[in-house]
Amino acid sequence: MTLIPQSILPASIHGRMLLISALATLVALAVAGLAILGVLQGFVTRGLDQRLDAELSLLATAVRPDGAIDKPRLAQVRAALAGEPGWRWRIASPGGVVSSADFPEVEDGPLLPPPPPLVPAADRAPPPPVGGPLEGPRAHAPQPGEGYDADGRRVHMRSVSLPSTAGPVTLTAAAPWAMVQKPVRGALLPLLAILAILGAVLGGAALVQLRLGLRPLRRLRADVAAVRDGRAQTVAEDQPEELRPLATELNALLQDNARTLATARASAANLAHALKTPVAALALELRDDPPRAALIDRLYGTIRHHLARARNAVTERRAAAPLAETIADLLGTVAQLHADRALVFDDTAQANVTVAIERSDLEELLGNLLDNAARHAASRVAIATTAQDGTVRITVSDDGPGIPVADRLRATAPGVRLDERGDGDGFGLAIVRDLAELNGGRLLLDEAPGGGLAATVELPRAGGAS
Known part of the structure; x- marks a missing residue:
């Protein structure tokens, strides 16, 4: 069972191979394009996650060990948190929630691990410095999440849970999904141009490959035409490995035909010699009988006529x-x-x-x-x-x-x-x-x-x- 219906396949081998090559190239380029876009989107998303994690680090500096929010410290870091339109943040502590305006709803909420057991204040590590990473026993690894703002636009989130004496404190930073889409879309046009150039190069390579690959077939066809026209007796056997057996069989067939022709011609010649003497003798016997002599002449003409037909039925x-x-x-x-x-x-x-x-x-x-x-x-x-x-x-x-x-x-x-x-x-x-x-x-x-x-x-x- 063929993947392509026979009704739409080109009649020539060149056309069929070119069609298959074109389809394979298109599929390969489509898969490569999707894979590259996926890798690019993942790379941009990781860069965005790093920026959001930096914001979480800033937010963590405004959380006290007892879970209360250090508002003077929060006021210091808010300027950095509101640096770009559409970026939002939220601190959810046991004492209340503080967030930027229009904080988006979390679609499926980030999955946060449970906080670790409380640590006595004397043994508790000091809060991380401003802009520092979320490390130490106070924080867990940030978790991703998705949500939508009031206008229905998608946003990307990162959340982390910090333990405190009053209970866990959840820090969330969000950025518009357009931050991922914009660079990806910007790279799409150059990517399509590169894929188009690559497709043209592969198409040209396929044409050259088919031209060179099918050249032995065209040469073999020319050899057969030369034999048919009488310009050659055999076809060249100096062929690629796949065509060498065919050339050998063609030459064997030509030799068999030549032997058959020689046998037919010999049989016709033998018959002519076999009939020549009896007809000549009969003509001598009837030379004084004009009517019968005329019949002998007609018989001789008939023999010549049919011998010519027999000889040329297998003419070379x-x-x-x-x-x-x-x-x-x-x-x-x-x-x-x-x-x-x-x-x-x-x-x-x-x-x-x-x-x-x-x-x-x-x-x-x-x-x-x-x-x-x-x-x-x-x-x-x-x-x-x-x-x-x-x-x-x-x-x-x-x-x-x-x-x-x-x-x-x-x-x-x-x-x-x-x-x-x-x-x-x-x-x-x-x-x-x-x-x-x-x-x-x-x-x-x-x-x-x-x-x-x-x-x-x-x-x-x-x-x-x-």
């Missing part, structure tokens, strides 16, 4: 073939085959363009197109190429009769011959179409600018767009 997608070089070689062969017709071959193929297809498949594909164009051309065959957005367009056009629009789809069906006068077997355009589609492309038939047929093959460019 990482292959790359040079386009201009392949076209130049094929044009030389086709020109020799049709040397008696004095055809003009116009080659404007782009240089330095590679196509994502096996060279043998490219030769068969273009060979069929060029031979088909040469057989139907009146005087000229042109071939042109364009490469854009990762796709290569190869157009072979002629100035022959062309193919009507209504017959263009049927012309790519296996064994269909629209012109019975020639010596073709009707499988050329079908093989071109199949080879193009099996390599991620397509075949388009259109009318050439000067009349005739313009056959265009679209194939993926090796390495993607440039």
Whole structure:
């Protein structure tokens, strides 16, 4: 069970890790801020307690051993006790209560320990000096308390009980709670600014960490893309410890695919050799029977067609073939085959363009197109190429009769011959179409600018767009 619902999680690992880091940083900063405020408030409160205890020490000097209040002495210390607005004091003795005006009510009264047993006057310690600490057998440790004044404002108190021969005397000093809140609030804005700066630093550190931490994944993705485009055969295994097993498994998978491809190609070649001899022998036997000889020619074309499909069903997608070089070689062969017709071959193929297809498949594909164009051309065959957005367009056009629009789809069906006068077997355009589609492309038939047929093959460019 995840702490964050899957519906709101980002789709990327980078986004998820950044979200978790941001949430953890916010929680950590909030906890740190609250902790710092608590420590600061405790520190200010202790400082206030020390000031109140000093006032209690002054009040203690006005209490006589018999519990009576030394009014002349109290008059001397009152100026110090009333130094700030809102500060109050009280002396509660068995003989009465003396206090500053509007002394607040104690909310839950300070818990004071019971006074110690009375000590004979001869053995009693003298009262503490003015401003001295509350020490000796006469005083207990001051106790905290809370209260509210007549306006409902919170006050903080300190109380102490002094023993006397007449009974315990309770001294209380109080100060407004604003004495604690004011410095805390004053420190709040700088604290928030510091936490904000710390959060920004931690956020920047998280971004840098994610950037560096996920860099091996991006590099591995680039390696896989290079293998797919034919620019590499394996991915680099020099990876961090967590990714090294993945890289190793990917390379093992690539090797298995290569072995499977080699086996398939070998099987196709063996089948081609196995059928070649019987078909050739059968053609010799029926050479004097034109109808049956035509059937043998069609059978040979069918074998070539299906062998091409079987071979390209497991075609090597990482292959790359040079386009201009392949076209130049094929044009030389086709020109020799049709040397008696004095055809003009116009080659404007782009240089330095590679196509994502096996060279043998490219030769068969273009060979069929060029031979088909040469057989139907009146005087000229042109071939042109364009490469854009990762796709290569190869157009072979002629100035022959062309193919009507209504017959263009049927012309790519296996064994269909629209012109019975020639010596073709009707499988050329079908093989071109199949080879193009099996390599991620397509075949388009259109009318050439000067009349005739313009056959265009679209194939993926090796390495993607440039």
